[in-house]
Amino acid sequence: MKFTRQYRKLKNIYLKVAVAACLFVIFVIPFATRFTSPVQAEVSSRMAQGTAGYTVVFNGTPVAVTDSEDAARTALQAVRNRLNEEHGTIVYADTDLEVYADENVTGKLLDETELENVLYNVVSATAFVPDNMAYTVRIDDFMVTVRSEADVIALLEAAKNRIAGEAAEGFQVELVDSTSNGMSRRTVNVTTADIAMNEAAKVLATIDGTDTVQVTDETVFEDGVLYVGFAENVEVIETSGNANEVMTVEEALEEITKEKAEKGTYEVVQGDCLTAIADKTNISLDELYALNENLDENSVIMPGDLLTITVPTPEISIVVKEEVTYSEEYQADVVYIDNNGMYQGQQNVVTQGTPGYREVIAVVSSSNRVEYDREIICQTIITEATPTVIERGTLIPPTFINPVSTMQITSDYGYRVHPVSGQVGSFHSGIDLYVPMGTAVKASCGGTVTLAGWNGGYGWCVDISHGNGITTRYGHLSSIEVSVGQTVSQGQRIALSGASGNVTGPHLHFEVLLWGNSQNPKNYLNK
Incomplete structure (x- = not known):
């Protein structure tokens, strides 16, 4: 019975506690909530999640709280751009920004617009607007500085027109704002006053890979300049100008074009x-x-x-692309036929081709008035060309070595003033190699001796046949060590150098002949 009485007593206690809890939930909590602000509720929620916020410290002073580090830095960049735009130039300010996570943040987190306004006020208080602004024109790694933006335009316009000439006159230089990192920078474009793009310009876009327009029978072409631009990366930067660094437009133009520099x-x-x-x-x-x-x-x-x-080279290159129409003769591609009985490098014309005639529309590209590319975009064949047929050798030719120990050429292959007679336009059929009297002369390649004796102006001379029409000749010798009909190997000593025949001093005259016709020996040596 005592146990039953104790149980009833506990049950009554539990009932009282339950009723009290219900009353607290119904009446006390709603009443208390009316005295908790939304901000406190938000703070409590963030603290419960472990992300209270970020404190923004500007020049050592906390100025705001926000929800991310990126938001603070983005807002500061927006403030810099805003001030530069308002003043029309670079605005300088000490902007030491620190952002750190803070679990004890108790204030409202500012959104991006609110944070930008706060930072605008504190940055403006320390901002400095210089009154000696200048503009540096950077052409790749070369730089000149002028006083104003108008001077920049005048400078680049003058350089464009002076270097490219009339072709560039219908195109104007413009500056495109590309402000970044608080620095006011501008890139340079060259645009045409004629906004309409003709069919040829569309074809040019196709060539450059910037469009998908195709040439068809309906495509209409019109000659003229399609594009003018700078080959280099040209950038304009606002700077604080030192009087000793700022140039006039004329001075800067000379630095860029180098027109007065000496050759x-x-x-x-x-x-x-x-x-x-x-x-x-x-x-x-x-x-x-x-x-x-x-x-x-x-x-x-x-x-x-x-x-x-x-020749002094300008610091800037003006690229011009122009559509031109012209008629010309043209050659068909050569047709080659292999000949297994000839050496590689030897060839023989089997059939001589005939030129054709065509009308061509092309895009001609030039840099500083020097053509570097010609892209044919359309042609009309008036007379068909026939190809030249050439047979070429497939045999591996013998290797020719230098016949003396040095390769000091005193007279090259080709036309010259004759050193003895003084005749202008005399053709030199070999190369003269300087060597002292009595230097060993070696066979450039193995073969059979066909001449070993006196040979007029060559003096004492040796000829060696190497087969397939190739002969080497060694002239102005002092003594000969081989005889006609003798087989010699490559590098074998055949004579000593001298000054015999028609000469002004000791040297070796070396010739290569193909079927009796002289060839440039440098095309054979060590090949």
Whole structure:
């Protein structure tokens, strides 16, 4: 019975507690909630999730709280851009920004717009707007600085028109804003005043891979300039200009175009030939010909002549793409036939082709008025060309070695002023190699001796036949060590060098003949 009485007592206690809890939920909690702010509720929720927020510290002073580090840095960048735009130039300010996660944040988290307004106020308070602004034009790694944006346009327009000429006059330079990282930068475009794109321009876009327009029978073409632009990366940067660094437009234009810079020249001396001059000046023969008008492999040069070896190069390159229509002769592709009885490198014309005639529409690309590409986009054949048929050898040819120990050429293969007679335009059928009197002369390749004796202007001379029409000749010898009909091996000593025959001093004259016709020995040696 005591147990039953105790049980009833506990049951009554539990009932009272349950009733009290229900009353608390119904009446007390709603009443208390009316005194908790939304911000406190939000803070409590974030703290419960472990993400209270981020405190934004500007120049050592906490100024706001937000929900992410990225939001703070994005807002600061927006403030920089906003101030630069308002003042029309770069605005300088000390912007030491620190953002850190803070579990004890108790205030409202600012959204991006609110945070930008807060930072705008604090940055503006320390902002500095310089009054000596200038503009640096950067062309790849080359730079010039001018006073104003108008000077930049004038400079680039003048460079474009001076270098490219009339072709560029219908195109204007424009600056495109590309402000980033708080620095005001502009890229440079060249645009045409004619907004309409004709069919040829569409075809050009196809060539450049920027469009999908195809040439059809209905395509209408119109000659003219399709594109003008700068080959280099041209960028304009606003800077604080030092008076000693800022140039006038005319000064900057000269720095860019190099029009007044002097050419590099070389004065011809006794014994010079074009090959030797190219070697001395570290340029190719083709470059030497290109730098000197009317100079070619047949030109005669005299001591005292001045040759151009370098030309100042502009710092900027103007690319022009122009559609042109013209008629021309054209050649069909050569047809080759293998001949197993001839050496590689040897060939024989079986049938001579005939040229055809066609009308061509092409896009011609040039840089600083020098053509570098010609893309035919349409052609009409008026007369069909027939191909040239050539048979070429397949046999591996023998290797020819230098017949003396050095390769110092004193007179090259080709036309020259004869060193003895002084005759202008005399053809030199071999190469002269300088060697002292009595130097060993070796067979350039194995073969059979066909001449060993005196040979007019060659003096004491040796000829060796190597088969398949190839003969080597060794002239101006002092003594001969082989005889006609003798078989010699490559590198075998056949004579000693000298100064016999028609010469001005000791050397070896070396020739290569193919079926009796002289060839350039340099095309055979060590090949």
